[in-house]
Amino acid sequence: ASKKLASSPSRHDSCTAPFEKHMRLRIAACLATVAAATRPPVVVSGATGRVGSAVVRSLVSRRGSAEGVYVLARDAEKAQAMHEGVQCLCAAYDDAEALAEAFGSVPSGFRLFVACSNSPQQAALEGGLCRAVHSAGCAYAVKLSTARQVLEMKQGGPYVAHLEVEALLAELGLPHAVLRPNLFMDEVTMGGFLGVAGPLREADECSHPFALSPISMIDVRDVADCAAVLLDGAQTGRGTGGEWFDLTGPDAIALGGELADCISELRPRPVSITACDADAFVAQRGLPPAALASLSGFLGVLGSHCADVTDAVRQITGRPARSLRDFVRDRSTVFLPSSFERLLGAPAPSFAAAARVATASTADDLEDLAADEVLIRVMVAGVNGGADTFSVTRAAAEATDIKLGAEGVGVVVAAGAEADYAAGDRVAFIGGGYSEYTRVKARLCNAVDEGGDAAEQTAARVSGLTAAVALGHTAPVTSGDVVVVTACCGATGSFAVQLAKAAGASVVGTVGSAAKVDAAKQLGVDRVLNYRHESLADVLAAEYPGGVDVAYEGVGGALLGAVCANLKPEGRVLIVGSISQYPHNDETPHHGVEGVGDIMDDVFRPGRTVELPNGGRLIGNVWGDAFSTGVLPAFRDRLYADLAAGEIRALVDGTRFCGVSEAPAAVAHMLAGRNTGKTVLHVSEH
Structure with missing residues (x-):
């Protein structure tokens, strides 16, 4: 039946399509509900924190709904505002009675994510929570710990609290897994204490103790996804109890190298992150001496011992850990100046x-x-x-x-x-x-x-596409045609030459200087004419007595007159501009074409087509019906594919203009005819 619907659409089919779509959505919703019902209830502590909130989002995303997801929080209103649809359990972690009452409302066999903020009371708070859930019938817990190296070296940070809670879980006999993530990417990028994003908002450089220290930092979302998979009871082949997972990103990252490169992709100028002394960096934060010593030790371990990379994220989730580049791009606006x-x-x-x-x-x-x-x-x-x-x-x-x-x-x-x-x-x-x-x-x-x-791609966007549509759609060039391209070494003329040659035409091209003659020949022009030394009208009459089939004309004046005088009865002149009439000129030369007024005002701007006395046509709208018929994207995509494959090349002028302040000079350069190919402005420094 589905094949019949796909291959033989009918009026009846079109009428039933909305109903079928509705039924498919209903079925998918039902399946999601059934799946959620078969998954164990999960309680997430620390649900308003960085990792806990990400765990809630991951669970809801995996399940397709918030069914069976509970959050434990001191501030129920804040938790509900952050996690719409989840059920909130309100209790302080140091209130055993309130915890017992809260967990009494959760179906038995639930699972728990254990986390709370780092503080001197962390061990007591998490310990009280673990004892409470053990008494309430918790079946499994996932404990958020810290990097293995910090625990092993016992230097700085809340390593004591983590070790105590890990030991308590084993003592209670509660099946559990411990996640030991390396440094979080967002901590060193966006964090208020270690983050580089803040300083880089007002400058293109900053210093950091990890500038030269490779660290296999991890995206918080990967930690959350690992926790969600384990809490959901998914068959990972691991996580059935008392296991430890060292979680890292896919690479060891030095902030001054890879991170600086990733941020630079988003900014007009490259950023620089230089190394500084960790103790001096921490001292500038104005912390109490005890906290200062603890943090210095913590940073010392991270900066010198945390470069190892594991595959734990893939083992648990079935996919690789997110890269730093993906992390930065996903939060791109944070890193902008x-x-x-x-x-x-x-x-x-x-x-x-x-x-x-x-x-x-x-x-x-x-x-x-x-x-x-x-x-x-x-x-x-x-x-x-x-x-x-x-x-x-x-x-x-x-x-x-x-x-x-x-x-x-x-x-x-x-x-x-x-x-x-x-x-x-x-x-x-x-x-x-x-x-x-x-x-x-x-x-x-x-x-x-x-x-x-990027410069060649810029040249193709307007200059190249204009030529592609004009010569491929509005006035298609065919094999054997005689095509005249004025300003053939200009931005759009250089594309027109190549496209006409590819179609099998003989191309006559005009240039305004001896320096451009060789460039025109390299483009494939058959007859190059420097109009300052030769007459286009004379050359066409003597060497191409059969007449011109198509002219791609953007100069105006005598060159336009010469083309029209030598046009075949069915010939076409495509007007892509008239630079001789632009305001920078001291005087405007007349084209001398009978019955044709001002090229810019009477032909080009209104997009008119003018019938010439000999039957040829002067076409002011070189795009024709490319917009209304929808063919433009196909020409654009083909042009860029040919550019990438080397089938056509963009001629870019060699004079380099940099920064927005040099735009007027770049425009003047182009209008003066000093360019060979497309004049571009390098706005970014990289």
């Missing part, structure tokens, strides 16, 4: 006159992030002389704080709930490229190869 630079503009006669560097608040952009948006750390921004210029020269008089920059490539650092991207994804995007971070709609992004050249 508090502010960043972006280029803003206002109505002005030129881009240079309009642009100003402004400092923006990262928190504001994160707060304003919509469900369908992403926040991107910009690596490279593309320079589009026309788009950049007209964004300010044609802006509304009342416009302020115009976000400048047409496109770029970067790394997602935050994503809205409806965005199909995650932190760490590299994407090409449209909008606000001249900014260290930019917030754009997810639909204006596309994933690109993380290992690819």
Whole structure:
């Protein structure tokens, strides 16, 4: 029946589909309820703490509901607010009577997660809890302890309390497992005492005693998942009583190396974490002498003896421990700087006159992030002389704080709930490229190869895709065609040459300097013409008497006139701009094409198609119906696949511009025609 439904959809099928979906959900819910009912009740102590709260979330996730999950807390209101749907047991750990009453409401055979905050009373509190549950019929306990090396070396930290409680569990004869996790990743990254995230919010460098000390630190979620598997009674082949598990991450991590690298992926500039003396680091915290000595010893053990890696997380959960990179990406916003630079503009006669560097608040952009948006750390921004210029020269008089920059490539650092991207994804995007971070709609992004050249990927996003759609969809080039590409060593012209050659065309390309002649030949241009020394009209008439099939034209003036004069009756001229008319020019040359007015205002901007006297066409909208028909993504994906495979190359100009403040210079460089290929701005320093 399912095969018939899949292969022969009918009106009846479409009517029953919602019902079937509803039934499937009902069945899944019932199965989850049955599974939860067969699992033992679990009581989680320390449920408002870092690990305990994660254990509750893991249990609920595994079971599909909060059925059979209890939390023990002193503050019932806080616990209920943190864990919706779970049953709360309210009792102080040092109140034996209250504990007995609380556990009396839990079905016998329950299991317990043992944890409480580190304090001088930890052993007494956890010990009282273990005695209470033993009397109440607890079947199994999972005790959260500390790293094995700390227990063995007996230096610093609450090692005495952990050893006492572990011994008590064995003395009581209560089946149990002990989790001995290494240092938590969040403690050295986000913690208020050891964390680097705080200092790095206002600077690109900080010091830490573990900068050069490899430690196999672990994600708290992995510790919680191990506890949940054992507490759920899953058949792991272990954990039936009195067992110890040394829990570590998958690698030994030095903060100054791997962590600095992971955080740097999210920021405009690389961060540096340098080594410092542990005692001096602790002394700056202003702790009492006893606490100071204990903590110094604890840090000393962690920094010098905790690099061993185990496979315990995989043994218990069936999957490897989470990597540091995954941890950082999952909490990406914590590691961002508090502010960043972006280029803003206002109505002005030129881009240079309009642009100003402004400092923006990262928190504001994160707060304003919509469900369908992403926040991107910009690596490279593309320079589009026309788009950049007209964004300010044609802006509304009342416009302020115009976000400048047409496109770029970067790394997602935050994503809205409806965005199909995650932190760490590299994407090409449209909008606000001249900014260290930019917030754009997810639909204006596309994933690109993380290992690819970001400058080349930027060149492909607008310049390359324009050529791909224009020559592959709007005015398809076929084998044997004569194709003219003006500014053939420009950002989009260099793509047009390669695409036309791949289709089997003969390509005539124009350049404006002798230095670009060799670059044009390397692209595959059959006839290179320096228009400052040769006439395009004469060359076409003499060497291509049959006429031009397709022209890819972005210069205007005499070059446009020459192409139109030598166009076949069915020929097409694709207008991708008219740089000779842009405001930076002292005077605007006339194209001399009969019946055609201003190229920018009458053809390009309105996207008009003009019939020429000889029957050819001047096409102002080179995208054609690519948007309305939905073919654009296919051209984009094919272009990036060819770029990654080396089937096409992006010609990127060698002049390097760095930082948002150099955007005006980059735009001026491009408008002056000094570029060979795509001019880009390296916004990030790495």
